[in-house]
Amino acid sequence: MKAPFFWQQYPPTPTAKILTPFSFITSLITRYQINKPGWHAPIPVLCCGNLTIGGTGKTTVALEMGHYCQQQSIPFAFLTRGYKRKSRIAEPFMVDLNQHNAKDVGDEALLLARLAPTWIGGNRAASAKAAIKKSPVKLLIMDDGLQNPTLYKDLSILVVDGVTGFGNQRLLPAGPLRQPVIQGLKTVKTCIFIGKDKTGLLPTISSHVPVFRANLTMNPAIRQFSNQSVIAFAGIGRPEKFFQTLKDNQLILSKTISFPDHHHYTNKDLNKLLSLHRHYQLPLVTTPKDYVRLPDQFRPLATPLEVCLTWHDPASLQKIFHMIHF
Template sequence: MHAPDFWQTDNVISRALSPLSLLWRAGAAWRKATTPALHPGCKVICLGNFTVGGAGKTPSAQALFGILTGLGHNPHFLSRGYGGTQQGPHRVDLSHDRASDVGDEPLLLARTGPAWVSRNRAAGAEAIKAAGADVIIMDDGLQNPSVIKDLGIVVIDGATGFGNGRVLPAGPLRETIKSGFSRVRTAIIIGDDKTGLAPQMPNHVSVFKARIRPENANEFAGQKVAAFAGIGRPEKFYQSLRDCGAEIALARDFPDHHLFKPHELAALRADAQKAGAMLVTTEKDLVRLPFADQTGIRTLRIALEFDDLPGMTQMIETVFAHGA
């Protein structure tokens, strides 16, 4: 789904829906109270959102993997596998698994390092520990009470922040801001902090700023492109292309995690050819396509860069030296 516009402001609709937020919060409280919590016996670092939609968790997890391996650790990724049918615990196999099996994000993570999917996060964490990992990177799961975390990290889109600050369905929050910050020690703000969140962070939260960097920007400079995306905020992708110097001849939005149908891909190819443009999408969208349908579609490869990489590295080191 794409976030409705009223989630960004305090308005009549959000105020009218606020009573329903109490039901959401009550359900979350019941789940927490009735779910046994397990620690797998190795360190667990969880990157998540307080809001629904994409904020940059996947590139953040990949960057964290690089820091951990640089420190000599053996990290594995753990994901719920949203959009896939695999219940798990299952280690992602790039030679056989498809997005319909394990979800799109685990496929991207598996390109970086060992990645597992498990609907039962606790069972997945135990399987990863048994496989020899000394640290688990949970991609999402701050609101999941079944696994005890050594470090919680909230990933925040600097452009949208926490929206109107209300809980679903009145706003984009999965939980109250106070509740969320009670479980994290670190915040990563990606992009310019346009909503001014950094100065408002609790004292116990270390704030790190980061940016998404295109790795193959030169491939799109001066090129006319036909862009399509099925992610939380497609406009972020289109702006990244513009920042690379691309001219966007047309842009097509699809729902987040959309599984593309043959007629949709045929229409996209026809529109791109008619516009005389290069067909381009995100890495996350491309992995949802069958291999045969990926031919002729370019992707903008991205990576996360921390403004203060030494500081972030030191933060991660403390998890192993003193706990979190």
Template sequence: MRAPDFWSGGSGGMAPLLLSPIASIYAAATARRVARSGWRAPVPVICCGNATAGGAGKTTVALDLGQRLSHRGVAAHFLTRGYGGKLKGPVRVDPAQHNSKAVGDEALLLAEIRPTWVAGDREAGGRAAVEAGAQALVMDDGLQNPGLEKDLSLLVIDGTYGFGNGHIIPAGPLREPVPNAAARCRAAVLIGKDEANSLSLLPPDLPVLRARLKPGPEAELLQGQPVFAFCGIANPRKFFATLQEAGAVLAGRVAYADHYPFDEGDLEELLGQAAALRAIPVTTRKDFVRIPAAFRSRVTVLSVALEWENTTQLEALLDPLVQRIPVPA
């Protein structure tokens, strides 16, 4: 789906007011759900969540944490709902067997670096991962899901979008009030500059870890080159800005709804537009896994990674969790 325009900060008019009764019901249902207790896994559980519907950078943060735990010798497994995929799980993702229609695009990205489980039932997914040898679970999303007790929850915030217009679904993008989400988190992760003044809505004692999206190694090949950018992510502006930061010249751009299922017709049209502009067709890694395989060799991917302002703060949050993991005899 594409988020309504009035969900953005500074937008709204009468729509949020008219939808506020439904929003109140939604908020109350969420509050009742998160109050339930979940399964206490025998391994640390880390949750990369947010307060809004749509992307905030949760998968990017989860990937970073998975790599950090791996570097510490921890056998971390990812756990995700598999949004956009038809499999409910629990199922371990096999990139050689599964595609985005089966498990969703985010699960495929996670599975590139660590074992990944798709499970609508987070408890069942967590149990399956532990039985398969997981020493830690990193959840991509799930802050509002009570199936698993979390040892460390991080509130991920997109600096450009923030919390939108500040209203609850469907009046706005919030899954729950910001203070409620923040109260269950040990820290917030702000990605990019705080353009939406999101930090002013957080509890003053909540630590804030700052990071930015750093273009991947492909950026060198795009410097000074005309590119035709297309994507189907929650915040396309972020992708276009990253391309410009990499030194690429945006000859054209197209934004689709988040998790858009590209078909052959879409790619023929997009590649035709790129050719007419004599530009390199470029997309995100997340979109690339949703492109029909026959077209992938003709599209360039610009990957991104997190660059933390202070990794010491982040590692300090992981230290007590890693120390709990038994050392193999």
């Protein structure tokens, strides 16, 4: 599903205003959810979430937290719901990279599982109990789930994209918000703000919680394509964000193809990409999320280009982890 264009238009459009009365339902649901007491795990729970629908960089942040844990020798596990997975495996269950594919567990879960044990389940408390029982972890990292009431979070981190912000600042379906902004800011302890503040939200957020700023940068592997023409494709929340990052890193985009978020590639899609590759005689580049959704036989034709965070303050991760009481 591609987010409606009017979600990003501020002031809100007539369409958004017409849908606003239905947002009352969203407000009631989130109010009920955040007031439910979640299960307190015997170890700390860190949640990387957002207030909106769509790609803000939650998984990138969760992976960044995981890499820091590895550097500090902190045993941990990821918890995720396995968004867009099509399997009906009984929850909770742990991702097995030797058995599961993107259709089984979702693309994000596969990326997380490459780094650490990753548990799938809508009930995060059940996933947490399973993870703790399975291995001696000292920290649980939730990828998304800020509004999930089943598990108490010791440290909730709000992830904000500086370009899209909170869109038109209306609740679903009139806008992209899952819960009201002020209500959401009261439930988190800190914010990771990614990119330039193009919506002017930074002063509002920083008046409520500490803010750590970062930029998205490409993995050094991108250098092999510097000043080269490529064909880029992506099926993520904001494909244009990926394409712009490629341009910022001196890649020449001869062709870009966008697919819906978490899109499962069909034979028709793959034939189209293959035809473009053969016609232009140019390399195909994509995101890691898209790469794991490609069939095994197609993967040699595409190169996944990973993004990572570059912090304004190099001590950001250390300061964030000081908020956790182990």
